[in-house]
Amino acid sequence: MNMFSMALLSKRALTVSGACWIAAAAGATDLPKPEGLQQIVDDTAKWEHVHSAQCFTEGIASDADGNVYFSDIASTADCSDAGHQEGTILKFDAGQNAVSVFRSPSGQSNGLIIGNNGDLFVAQGADFGGRRVSRIDAETGRSHVVAHSYQGRRLNSPNDLTIGPDGLIYFTDPRYSGHESIEQPIQGVYRIENDGNATLVVADAVKPNGLAFSPDGSKLYVAAANDNSSTDYSRHVKDQPVHAGLMAVLEYPVNDDGSVGPRKILVDYEGVNTLGPDGINVDASGNLYVALFGVDEPGIYVYAPDGQQIGRFPTGDVWPTNTEFVRQPDGANFLYMTGGADLYRIRLK
Numbered sequence: 001m002n003m004f005s006m007a008l009l010s011k012r013a014l015t016v017s018g019a020c021w022i023a024a025a026a027g028a029t030d031l032p033k034p035e036g037l038q039q040i041v042d043d044t045a046k047w048e049h050v051h052s053a054q055c056f057t058e059g060i061a062s063d064a065d066g067n068v069y070f071s072d073i074a075s076t077a078d079c080s081d082a083g084h085q086e087g088t089i090l091k092f093d094a095g096q097n098a099v100s101v102f103r104s105p106s107g108q109s110n111g112l113i114i115g116n117n118g119d120l121f122v123a124q125g126a127d128f129g130g131r132r133v134s135r136i137d138a139e140t141g142r143s144h145v146v147a148h149s150y151q152g153r154r155l156n157s158p159n160d161l162t163i164g165p166d167g168l169i170y171f172t173d174p175r176y177s178g179h180e181s182i183e184q185p186i187q188g189v190y191r192i193e194n195d196g197n198a199t200l201v202v203a204d205a206v207k208p209n210g211l212a213f214s215p216d217g218s219k220l221y222v223a224a225a226n227d228n229s230s231t232d233y234s235r236h237v238k239d240q241p242v243h244a245g246l247m248a249v250l251e252y253p254v255n256d257d258g259s260v261g262p263r264k265i266l267v268d269y270e271g272v273n274t275l276g277p278d279g280i281n282v283d284a285s286g287n288l289y290v291a292l293f294g295v296d297e298p299g300i301y302v303y304a305p306d307g308q309q310i311g312r313f314p315t316g317d318v319w320p321t322n323t324e325f326v327r328q329p330d331g332a333n334f335l336y337m338t339g340g341a342d343l344y345r346i347r348l349k
Contacts, residue, residue, distance in 0.1 A: 031318060031344070036311025037302060041348055047313075050092060050336075050343040051099045055079035057338035058279075059160070060324035061112035061120065063138075068092040068326055069102060069120060070338055071109040075127050075177060086128055089120075092343065094328045099343075103136065103143075111160035111210075111279075111322075116167065121146065123171055126157035126178025133158050133171055133192065147171075150190065150198045153183035156231075160210045160279065160322075165217025166258055168192055170201065172208040172222070175231040182231055189222060191258070201260055206246045210280040210291070210322070213254070214305065220252040220260055221288060225276030247276035249290060249307070266307040279322030279338075289335070293319030300337060313346065315339055 031047040034040070053072040056079070061069045070092070074085035086105030089112070093100070103109070108129025109122045118138035124130030132148035132155060146169065148155060157178055161171035174187040189202035189211060202208065202222060210223040227245035249267040252260040267290070269276060275294025282288055286305040292298060293315075300313040300320055318339040326334050326345070333348040 030316060032299075032314040032316050034311065034313050034346070037313070039349070040302070040311075041346060045347050047315075047337075047344045047346045050345055051090070053088075053090060053341050053343070055341060056321075057341060057343055058110050058321050059112040059123070060322050060336050060338055060343075061114050062324055062326040062336070063114050063118060066094045066326060066328040068094065068324070068336055068343070069112050069114075070322075070336075070343055071106060071112060072341075073108055073110060073125070075108075076179075077127075077177060089122070090343075094326075107132075107134070110158070111171070113161050113163060113169075115163065115169075121161055121169055123158035123161045125159060126175060126180050129157070129178070131155050131157060131180065133161065133169065146196070147190070147192045147198045150184060150200065154180075155190075155198075156182055156184045156187060159208075162211050162213060164191065164213060164220075164258075165254070168194070170211060170220075172205075172211055174207045174209060176207075176226065177231075189220075201258075202252060202263075204263060205250055209276075210278055212280040212282045212288070214282060215284055215286050218254055220254055221266065221280050221282070222250045222252065223277035223280050223290065224248050224250055225278060226294075227276070244276070247272070247274060249277055249280065249288065249303070251307075267303055278320070281323045281325065283325065289323050291320040291322055291337070293321070293339075300335075313337075318342070318344070 056073045059071040072088045074087045087108040089103040089106045089109050091102040107124035110125050111123035113121050120136040122134045133146045135144045135146050156173045156175040159172045164170050169192040186203050187207050188200050190198045191201050205222045206224050207227045208222045209225040212221050224246045247269040248265045251264045251266040278291040288303045290301045298319050299315045302310045320339040322338045324336045334345040336345045
């Protein structure tokens with residue numbers, strides 16, 4: 001979610017070696033220790049700083065070999081010092097401990113996910129981006145358009161995606177920024193059917209961002225974030241008061257026919273000084289890992305399936321956007337996190 005000025009983010013210099021950046025270790029030890037998560041991480045576990053990108057990192061995905069893919073969004077409002085770009089998908093090779101450019105331009109890629117056959121699915125946003133969901137073939141490297149419209153109108157700005165219990169791709173389509181005209185009257189959650197058509201699944205998440213399913217597929221979780229009556233945060237007048245609307249983690253029951261039932265507010269951030277939740281991740285026990293930033297205490301908040309907070313990974317000055325569970329080639333389990341312009345990881349039990 002590209003929702004705030006990159007002037008608030010610290011940028012670290014890149015070390016370039018041929019076509020790859022060697023992963024940097026500086027700046028990792030200043031992240032606070034986890035709180036209340038002894039069943040998930042050891043007391044000695046610390047965040048490691050993996051890599052510094054140029055602008056704004058998002059959308060982590062991992063393949064069967066433990067390689068990690070993540071987006072570097074180059075918005076025109078926040079990344080002008082890097083020159084106008086269309087974003088980049090970066091790849092971290094855990095075995096080589098190096099980051100390389102996987103795809104540039106990326107069409108302002110945001111959310112990423114690896115399909116069951118190893119293909120990489122990409123949510124491409126607005127602001128000179130693709131405004132579509134694409135698939136990058138794992139064998140050929142070719143890109144294929146999967147969804148670009150609904151009812152004959154272009155999508156607003158696909159943000160995040162996941163795979164449903166039916167094996168289909170689900171994605172959110174809000175609009176946070178971009179000069180393009182808005183053609184979809186609803187900022188919704190969509191499913192891509194086997195015939196390639198998109199179906200509107202959720203129409204009342206207001207401004208949906210991250211999404212995930214429960215382990216048994218019976219519930220769909222959606223992050224309603226930064227509902228500030230705006231479809232382009234960069235056009236707000238400086239210091240103009242903005243009242244935030246719905247900011248919550250929403251829960252929808254999933255019916256047998258693939259439709260969803262009425263929403264329930266699982267975690268409500270009303271009255272909290274925050275821009276709202278971003279990426280959502282769910283572990284095998286059904287606990288939710290929610291990236292929360294623009295808040296007095298940013299971090300990855302961990303909630304039980306009933307919405308009660310278990311603990312959190314506080315992140316200090318780093319504003320987190322997404323997480324991903326990754327098993328490395330040596331069998332070690334990590335939680336990877338994008339935050340600001342960086343990629344981090346912490347070892348799990």
